[in-house]
Amino acid sequence: MTLAIISYTCFFLTTALAFGIICLGLNLQWGMTGLFNVGVAGFAAVGAYTSAILTTPEAAGHLGGFGLPIIAGWLGAMLIAGIIAFLVGALTLRLRADYLAITTFGVAVAIQLVVLNVKPLTGGPFGIGFIPRAFEGVADKPLLFGLGNLAVAAVTTLVLLLALERLTKSPWGRVLRAIREDETAALxxxxxxxxxxxxxxxxxxxxxxxxxxxQAHFIGFIAPNNYLPNLTFQVWSMLIVGGSGSNRGAVLGAIVVWALWAASGAAVSAFVPADMQARASALQIAAIGIALCLVLLLRPEGILGKRRVALGR
Known part of the structure; x- marks a missing residue:
């Protein structure tokens, strides 16, 4: 029983930290710079599919099978996702607020349709399996496998968190905040x-x-349905709950919201008849929505967010 609890805790935290990394990216865009990106799922999909194609050991229903190390897949994922974000940004960042949101949402939908229909590259609706996982050699030992993956996710998140904290306090980070708060003054x-x-x-x-x-290398399988708009909603909820503008808040929000998502899912599985669970799964989104409303009412800046004080007050 204790072993099962520890293994599940490792699974839960590893998944939450993967969301935390995505949330750190959104915090840099929105919390620091004020860029309203609702295409989060699309960029996460680009990274997942890029790394999967680069690292899978053989081409099973899709192009790739390069068999590169996982770290090479992660670097490739960052490079390709960053390039696509740069190209999208070059075309859209002169837009503001809801116009930028509509555009980035359209980009995410386009990416999801590409991975769904370009079967030779992505496996189409069947996705990509046999993605190599860290510590796969001890997969038959759940405790070691879970602790190893958790350690990798934790170290990766910590390194990114420290790097972003340093960037936030640098002149570059101060310019981003200045642009968000008063673009005219920055200009x-x-x-x-x-x-x-x-x-x-x-x-x-x-x-x-x-x-x-x-996420892809922890689960070992990806499919287009993993990158529906629900993912974007989850990440935005995590950032708002944790505190927009706070890197630590972004990671904490990911853990809190994922805990709520997992708990509501477990409640549906336990108390709702099997033939009604598909409909009842909407309760997960409702639970996060209620939590989001409570946070906005009781602490609008989020758990670790800081109140913005207008100049001259």
Whole structure:
């Protein structure tokens, strides 16, 4: 019983930290720069599929089978997702607010349709299996396998967190905050808002791609249905609950919201008849929505977010 609890805890935390990496990317875009990206699922899909194609040992229903190490797949995921984010940003970042949101949502839908229909590359609706996993040699020992994957996810998240904290306090990070709070003032100081926004959008997209790759290599299988708009909703909820603008809040929010998602899913499985579970699964989204409303009412800045104080007050 104790072994099962520890193994599940490792599974839960590893999944939550993978979401945390994606959430860190969104925090850089929205929390730091004010870029309203609702295409999170698309960038995570790009990272997951890129890493899967690069690292799978043989081409089973899709192009690839390069058999590269996992770390090479993760670097490739960041590179391709970052390049796509850069190209999307170059075309769209002059848009504002809801127009940017509509555009990024359209990009995510387009990416999901590509992975669904380009079967020679992505496996189509059947997805890609046999994705190599860290510590796969001890997969028959759930405890060692779970602890090993958790250690990899934790170290990766910690390194990214420390790097982003350093960037946040650097002159580059201060320019991003200045652009978010008062773009006119930043422009008067000679700072190119478009260039800085594009940099933040590309780096944030690369982090989302890495998070998608981490998830893919932990689960060992990906399919287009993994990257529906529900994923974007989850990540946005995590950032708002944890605290927009706070890197630590982004990771904490991922853990809290994923805990709520897992708990509501377990409740549906335990108490709802099997023939009604498909409909009742909507309760998971409702549970997160209720939690989101409570956070917005009781602590609008999130658990670890900081209140923004207007200048001159």
């Amino acid at each position: 008067s100081l000679g700072k190119s808002s478009v260039r800085y926004r594009l940099q933040a959008f590309a780096i944030g997209g690369a982090l989302m791609g890495l998070g998608g790759a981490v």
